[in-house]
Amino acid sequence: MNTKPIIALDFPTPEDVTTFLSQFDEPLFVKVGMELYLQNGPSIIRAIKALGHDIFLDLKLHDIPNTVKSAMKGLAKLDIDLVNVHAAGGSLMMKAALEGLIEGTPEGKERPALIAVTQLTSTSEEQMNNEQKIPGAIFESVVHYAKLAKDAGLDGVVCSVLEAKMIEEACGKAFLKVTPGIRLAGGATHDQKRVATPQVARAEGSTQIVVGRAITKAQNPVEAYHTVAQLWEGN
Numbered sequence: 538m539n540t541k542p543i544i545a546l547d548f549p550t551p552e553d554v555t556t557f558l559s560q561f562d563e564p565l566f567v568k569v570g571m572e573l574y575l576q577n578g579p580s581i582i583r584a585i586k587a588l589g590h591d592i593f594l595d596l597k598l599h600d601i602p603n604t605v606k607s608a609m610k611g612l613a614k615l616d617i618d619l620v621n622v623h624a625a626g627g628s629l630m631m632k633a634a635l636e637g638l639i640e641g642t643p644e645g646k647e648r649p650a651l652i653a654v655t656q657l658t659s660t661s662e663e664q665m666n667n668e669q670k671i672p673g674a675i676f677e678s679v680v681h682y683a684k685l686a687k688d689a690g691l692d693g694v695v696c697s698v699l700e701a702k703m704i705e706e707a708c709g710k711a712f713l714k715v716t717p718g719i720r721l722a723g724g725a726t727h728d729q730k731r732v733a734t735p736q737v738a739r740a741e742g743s744t745q746i747v748v749g750r751a752i753t754k755a756q757n758p759v760e761a762y763h764t765v766a767q768l769w770e771g772n
């Protein structure tokens with residue numbers, strides 16, 4: 538799996554994406570989320586892939602197993618590298634997602650990696666306790682979901698940097714720990730609750746970092762990307 542920082546393309550239109558990507562002269566790893574995909578559909582994936590970039594399709598599927606399986610079967614036909622579901626959908630749903638992905642991947646193509654969202658990085662422990670009615674520390678819930686995802690045969694999870702080391706201990710180094718909530722030191726945290734810098738992400742065992750606004754809203758996005766990449770790579 539590509540280890541470049543994953544840039545979250547949280548834009549509404551293909552024009553926004555083209556304008557943003559045209560500033561870069563290298564292949565990137567980008568994330569297409571709900572905002573972009575739900576307004577533009579599969580054509581946006583084809584357009585980004587034609588430019589030579591790797592794609593994480595971040596749709597966080599969460600439904601009954603049969604529905605998720607069928608949806609994954611369809612998504613597997615797109616040229617994507619990484620896709621996800623919510624671990625809260627349960628073991629049967631995660632297994633069904635994997636089956637759909639395997640069945641839908643065209644012959645001769647590598648199946649996209651499949652990961653599960655544990656607890657969103659915008660969720661605080663207090664919120665989890667009071668709103669989801671899950672008692673205890675948030676890391677316990679995150680590690681529990683990571684183990685469920687591993688047992689269901691998934692390739693990894695989305696978690697915050699703060700839980701990456703514990704997941705590595707529980708699920709192994711090769712299990713993907715994809716961590717959003719990345720900020721440069723002193724940067725605005727916006728709606729994120731469990732944040733860390735790229736340096737801490739590297740030290741804690743994240744396998745991939747996801748960076749949105751710290752790059753896309755920067756005055757000079759290319760410079761911000763290279764700063765993040767250097768800190769992440771330890772240069």
Ligand SMILES: O=c1ccn([C@@H]2O[C@H](COP(=O)(O)O)[C@@H](O)[C@H]2O)c(=O)[nH]1
Pocket residue numbers: 545547570595654656657658659695696717718719727729747748749750751
């Ligand atoms: O737990 C999660 C899962 C997904 N995300 C997504 O990552 C980016 C983060 O954007 P920033 O601007 O760097 O905060 C965004 O697309 C989310 O949908 C997440 O943040 N947390």
